[in-house]
Amino acid sequence: MRLTRRNIVKSIGATSLAIASGRVGATSSQTLDVAVVGAGVFGSWTAWHLRKRGLKVALYDAYGPGNVRSSSGGESRVIRLSYGGDPLYSSMALESLGYWKALSDRQSTPIFYPTGVLWFSPERDQYMQRSLAWLEAQKISHRSGNADWLGKNWPQIRFDANEVGFIEEDTGGLIANRAVQATVRDAGLKPVIAHVGPPRNGQAGGFELPDGQRARKLVYALGPWLGNLFPGTLGERLSVTRQEVFYFGPPDGDDRFAAGRFPVWADFNGGDIVYGLPDIEGRGFKIAFDRHGPAIDPNSLEREPSSEGISMARAFIANRFPALADAPLVQARVCQYTNTSNGDFLIDWLPGNRDVLLIGGGSGHGFKHGPAVGKRAAELLVSGSAQAEPRFSLETKGINTNRQVY
Known part of the structure; x- marks a missing residue:
């Protein structure tokens, strides 16, 4: 009808x-x-x-x-514009950003945190180069540079000498x-x-x-x-996979990883994305691996984090974020992706x-x-x-x- x-x-x-x-x-x-x-x-x-x-x-x-x-539950999500130059999803993300900002402004407690989104990868990565070209063509506020520039602006992260990066300055995190x-x-x-x-x-x-x-x-x-x-x-045509996210507690009195001093970040290396969010509202420093986990049924999924997942997260943090190498795990969540082909x-x-x-x-x-x-x-x-x-x-x-x- x-x-x-x-x-x-x-x-x-x-x-x-x-x-x-x-x-x-x-x-x-x-x-x-x-x-x-x-x-x-x-x-x-x-x-x-x-x-x-x-x-x-x-x-x-x-x-x-x-x-x-639900897949829409939990503490936080990333809102970013970079999609390797894909005009469909980059444009949709830009449109959505306006709605999220306006909705957040109407709330007594914010749902959007404008931390910016920092991307880094080895230089000559095609996904990164196309993303940066799209930001430039659309005149989206951003900054970019080499490993020295990255290290100067975000000394909390250990960068490799051949890495480059850019930050989307107007995006950030959502309280899901x-x-x-x-x-x-x-x-x-x-x-x-x-x-x-x-x-x-x-x-x-x-x-x-x-x-x-x-x-x-x-x-x-x-x-x-x-x-x-x-x-x-x-x-x-739809596959549902198990996904784990982890939150680690920064040292007491240390605000270097808090929203306002640290951005949302995405480590893009060889098509393998590891991403995370700063400590927002005292929820902890978030890290997740953007790769598909095992297939599951959402009705019977036991939502206990795996020891393997925790170990992998700790090893990554010790390498990239040395100051958090001994940080305690303060929270973990098991959710799901619903994937098309x-x-x-x-x-x-x-x-x-x-x-x-x-x-x-x-x-x-x-x-x-x-x-x-x-x-x-x-x-x-x-x-x-x-x-x-x-x-x-x-x-x-x-x-x-x-x-x-x-």
């Missing part, structure tokens, strides 16, 4: 009445324009954009926005779970905690929902659970049904793009048109892993 201009105008009036009466998010006998299933970063921003267009929207999640099991929850509040929505199964049409028209509501259109943005719900369509997102209709939109495949780099993904999804839902970006189409999602997006 196409969302016509007349339907949108009607929805604006109904939404205004609901806001005035304090009934936003409550169960109603009226048919929703869209029900969004999954209150992670993709689902919450899709709901946000739909609400800003005046549509009647409800948001459903099995555990709640920013919950610890708080950011998702802020997005939902900013949309004026109260999430419904419920399990929503595959699409089910009701006798009275629209899709039936577990709280008795009906919706003309459905969005499924379920992160690692998306393939489980649509096994025939997505079961082999090449790292491109999925934003497309369920085959044969222009009333059900599937969003997923964040592939480890999706969080920062939440606002831009939500905007693209909202445009599809309002227009009812086919997915115009081939890279986000279901058709381009293969079953053989060949990661192309970093």
Whole structure:
């Protein structure tokens, strides 16, 4: 069913009445324009954009926005613009940055920290060179230099003599779970905690929902659970992998690794990315390896860090950050990536049904793009048109892993 201009105008009036009466998010006998299933970063921003267009929207999640099991939960995420010169993701990240900054400014406690993002690698690395060229072409604020320049500006890091780097000056870190929850509040929505199964049409028209509501259109943005719900369509096209992140405690009284004195960083060597965030809000110095872990089921995943992962993180820190060589592990988190075959997102209709939109495949780099993904999804839902970006189409999602997006 196409969302016509007349339907949108009607929805604006109904939404205004609901806001005035304090009934936003409550169960109603009226048919929703869209029900969004999954209150992670993709689902919450899709709901946000739909609400800003005046549509009647409800948001459903099995555990709640920013919950610890979700890929959008946890403490922090990177928002960076560099994608090896890829204009699609760099442009989406730039667009999303504006939304994140504006949302953060509306909060009593910030969700965005403008620490900058520091990249370093051996010189002549093509990914780095293309990234730097894109920043220069777009006139994005940045600085660059050789190993001497890097060491002078960030003496906390041990650099190799042949390394070069650059810093994006206006990007930084996001507080993940708080950011998702802020997005939902900013949309004026109260999430419904419920399990929503595959699409089910009701006798009275629209899709039936577990709280008795009906919706003309459905969005499924379920992160690692998306393939489980649509096994025939997505079961082999999405792989879910176990990922570990670690937080180490800087020495007492030492603020050299704190936000404000230290940036988000990415060590890009031979296609192997190790990245981390400074100590933000006393959460510890974060380190993670951007490589796919073993395949898992998100329903049964035990979220205990491995001794191998801790040892690998300690060895890396001792080499790159000598002052933290003896730092204690203060926190660890086990989450998951939901990977497409090449790292491109999925934003497309369920085959044969222009009333059900599937969003997923964040592939480890999706969080920062939440606002831009939500905007693209909202445009599809309002227009009812086919997915115009081939890279986000279901058709381009293969079953053989060949990661192309970093």
